[in-house]
Amino acid sequence: MESTVAITATPTVETKLRAEHISMSFTRDGESMPVLEDINLEVGNGEFLCLLGPSGCGKSTLLSIIAGFLSPTSGEVKIDGEIVRGPDPRRIFVFQERGVFPWLTVEGNIGFGLFKLTRAERDRRIAHYIKMVGLEGFGKSYPSELSGGMKQRLEVARALAVNPDMLFLDEPFGALDSITRLIMRGELLRIWEAERKTIIFVTHDIDEAVQLADRVAVMSARPGRIQEIVNIDIPHPRDINSARYLELRTGIFNQIGLAHHL
Amino acid sequence: MPSPWGVVGGLVDLTSHGLLVKYVVASLFRVTWGFTLAAILAIPLGLTIGWYRRAEMAFNPLIQFLRPISPLAWIPIAILWFGVGDLSAIFLIFLSCFFPLLLTAINAVRNIPAVYINAGRNFGLSPGALVYRVLYPAVVPQLIVGLRITLGIAWLVVVAAEMIAVNSGLGFLIVDARNAGNRYDLVVAGMVLIGLIGLLLDIGMRSLEKVKSFRWSYSEE
Ligand SMILES: Nc1ncnc2c1ncn2[C@@H]1O[C@H](COP(=O)(O)OP(=O)(O)OP(=O)(O)O)[C@@H](O)[C@H]1O
Ligand SMILES: [Mg+2]
Numbered sequence: 001m002e003s004t005v006a007i008t009a010t011p012t013v014e015t016k017l018r019a020e021h022i023s024m025s026f027t028r029d030g031e032s033m034p035v036l037e038d039i040n041l042e043v044g045n046g047e048f049l050c051l052l053g054p055s056g057c058g059k060s061t062l063l064s065i066i067a068g069f070l071s072p073t074s075g076e077v078k079i080d081g082e083i084v085r086g087p088d089p090r091r092i093f094v095f096q097e098r099g100v101f102p103w104l105t106v107e108g109n110i111g112f113g114l115f116k117l118t119r120a121e122r123d124r125r126i127a128h129y130i131k132m133v134g135l136e137g138f139g140k141s142y143p144s145e146l147s148g149g150m151k152q153r154l155e156v157a158r159a160l161a162v163n164p165d166m167l168f169l170d171e172p173f174g175a176l177d178s179i180t181r182l183i184m185r186g187e188l189l190r191i192w193e194a195e196r197k198t199i200i201f202v203t204h205d206i207d208e209a210v211q212l213a214d215r216v217a218v219m220s221a222r223p224g225r226i227q228e229i230v231n232i233d234i235p236h237p238r239d240i241n242s243a244r245y246l247e248l249r250t251g252i253f254n255q256i257g258l259a260h261h262l
Numbered sequence: 263m264p265s266p267w268g269v270v271g272g273l274v275d276l277t278s279h280g281l282l283v284k285y286v287v288a289s290l291f292r293v294t295w296g297f298t299l300a301a302i303l304a305i306p307l308g309l310t311i312g313w314y315r316r317a318e319m320a321f322n323p324l325i326q327f328l329r330p331i332s333p334l335a336w337i338p339i340a341i342l343w344f345g346v347g348d349l350s351a352i353f354l355i356f357l358s359c360f361f362p363l364l365l366t367a368i369n370a371v372r373n374i375p376a377v378y379i380n381a382g383r384n385f386g387l388s389p390g391a392l393v394y395r396v397l398y399p400a401v402v403p404q405l406i407v408g409l410r411i412t413l414g415i416a417w418l419v420v421v422a423a424e425m426i427a428v429n430s431g432l433g434f435l436i437v438d439a440r441n442a443g444n445r446y447d448l449v450v451a452g453m454v455l456i457g458l459i460g461l462l463l464d465i466g467m468r469s470l471e472k473v474k475s476f477r478w479s480y481s482e483e
Contacts, residue, residue: 069380089386095377103399112395113385162385 013044016166016198017066022075024061034223035061039075041217041226046196050209052252053219059202060170062224066200067093067168079166089113091166092159096175100143100155106130107139109154113162129157132191149180153187160191166198173208185211189236206256210249211238218255228255264447269454272447281435286455289420289431292348296355297416304360305405308367309397318368325364333358333419337426350427351420358419359412366408370401403471410467417460432456 022039025032035058043049051059064070066077068086077084079091087093092113100109107126114122130139133153135146143151152172159167169188173181189212192199203209209216216230230252234244264272276282311317333354340350374397382396424433432452439448 067384069383087380087384087386089384091384093380093384095381098375099377099381101378101381101396101399103402112381115391 013047015042016045016047016079017041017043017200018078019062019066020075020078022062022065022072022077024058024065024070024072036065036072037223037225039224039226043198043200046198048192048199048201048212048214050213050216051200051202051219052206052209052216053204053224054221054256055204057219057222058224059204059219062219063093063168063170063200063202067091069093089162090164091168092162092164094155094159094167094169094172096152096170096172100151100158102143105140105142106135106146106154109143109158110161112158125161129161132160132194133157133187149176149184152176152184156188156191160195160197164197166200169199169201171202171204174203181208188212193236206249206252207240210245210252211240216252218252230255264450268447269450272445272451273454276435276448276451282455285430285432285435285452286459288428289424289433290459292351292423292428292431293355293413293416293420296352296420297359297413299352300356300359300363300412301409304363305367308364309371309401311364312368312371313397318372325361329361329365334422337423340423341427346427346429348428351423351431354423354427355416355419359416362412362415363408366405366412367401370404370408371397373404374400406467406470410464410471413463413467414460417456417463421456432459 019039019041022036022041023034024036025034027033039062051062053059061070065072066084068077068084068088068091101112104112107130110126110129111122114125117125126139130136133156135150135153135157138146138150143154146154156167156172172188173184176184185208201209201212210232213232216232218227218230219225220227230248232248234242234248238245273282276285311321336354336357337350340353344350344353378396378400379392382392387395420431421433421436424431425437428434429438432455436449436452439445439452
């Protein structure tokens with residue numbers, strides 16, 4: 001039944017990424033250790049998804065599989081309907097601040113992936129992203145001359161400069177102090193709202209997940225499984241004292257099995 | 263023992279006979295060739311071996327077996343193969359530089375943090391570009407340190423080699439001055455020259471470490 005008019009159809013978000021039955025085990029001392037068990041996950045185009053789970057549950061492993069750095073023991077990841085077979089410049093992985101190249105300046109780092117562009121276009125993009133992440137005046141500085149937060153912003157700028165459609169962030173703010181962390185979350189949201197990339201963000205911080213994500217995938221301890229997916233139905237900017245925020249946060253606390261009183 | 267003035271006199275003596283420049287050039291010539299040849303062969307080989315874990319496992323026993331043999335122990339074989347002359351001395355210097363440089367290169371590759379390689383692959387670099395834009399800059403600081411230390415070794419070995427395998431150069435000067443009438447002023451003058459040139463070589467290599475894009479690893483952490 002082909003219909004030429006689609007007025008009645010509600011605009012559904014198209015699926016960007018689909019992970020199907022992902023399992024992963026590592027062998028250690030000759031013994032196979034399961035790290036991920038039957039992970040199924042769907043991420044919509046332009047969505048901000050947080051992977052939340054205790055340390056060692058396999059979040060980084062899952063993100064590396066999704067990014068194509070690791071092959072799963074079984075299962076597959078499809079992005080735009082294509083099976084992921086390796087890393088791809090359309091999807092950039094942001095490591096912790098250690099990921100910037102220390103032998104390149106800020107400009108060199110941001111321009112790293114832009115080798116196919118003309119010089120003028122490259123310079124234009126570098127200037128644009130230096131400004132976007134607030135590193136004006138540091139273009140000629142080396143990473144060793146930057147603070148942790150600046151290095152982190154630099155890495156985000158390097159990722160955005162190649163105009164990827166997905167960003168994978170593995171605890172990108174984990175090494176920062178709590179004030180810088182809050183500021184960086186705000187900046188990431190601002191960039192996300194401006195560019196609408198699909199983002200998968202790994203964290204073990206419940207507040208961070210509820211502040212940032214459209215949906216939070218809560219993982220169990222190793223072997224990691226997806227326990228629950230929580231919809232964060234609060235519009236941005238989020239009031240972190242609102243009843244709904246606290247309710248969702250409490251829900252996740254209970255899901256993970258944490259008590260409220262220390 | 264000669265007085266300091268005697269040594270100065272010896273230096274003047276050497277200069278006036280044109281021997282000072284001649285011997286210094288002869289020694290530097292051998293060091294340059296031996297050292298450069300070793301660097302050209304050992305560094306690419308070491309980087310390749312370090313990159314492939316299997317290659318390292320295969321080569322390691324051989325490297326560890328040959329490495330502790332002093333280059334001076336090769337002197338008789340060098341003379342047998344190359345005769346008494348420049349070639350023997352260059353071969354000995356080559357040997358003395360080859361293994362330290364090989365090991366430096368192997369370790370430098372193995373120490374590259376995986377995040378740099380992964381980031382390079384993520385941005386879609388071809389294998390050649392990955393070598394040129396990630397692997398090479400990541401290993402340069404360690405290589406420079408290795409080259410500096412190795413050049414010092416080469417300078418030690420050239421003097422020893424010249425005492426036996428050739429008849430020019432600063433090492434030869436020392437042996438010859440003693441044999442030809444116990445001219446200890448010339449012996450000490452030769453020692454002073456060796457020390458001085460060693461110092462200059464080290465200063466030259468250190469200035470490489472100051473190049474900013476090479477310097478990153480020294481300022482990190
Ligand atoms: N290459 C590997 N070889 C063997 N075991 C590994 C490897 N990578 C990860 N593991 C193991 O898999 C488990 C999950 O690791 P992973 O890094 O994915 O956890 P994580 O959830 O990211 O933890 P964290 O929050 O601390 O970063 C850990 O027990 C780890 O020891
Ligand atoms: Mg992790």
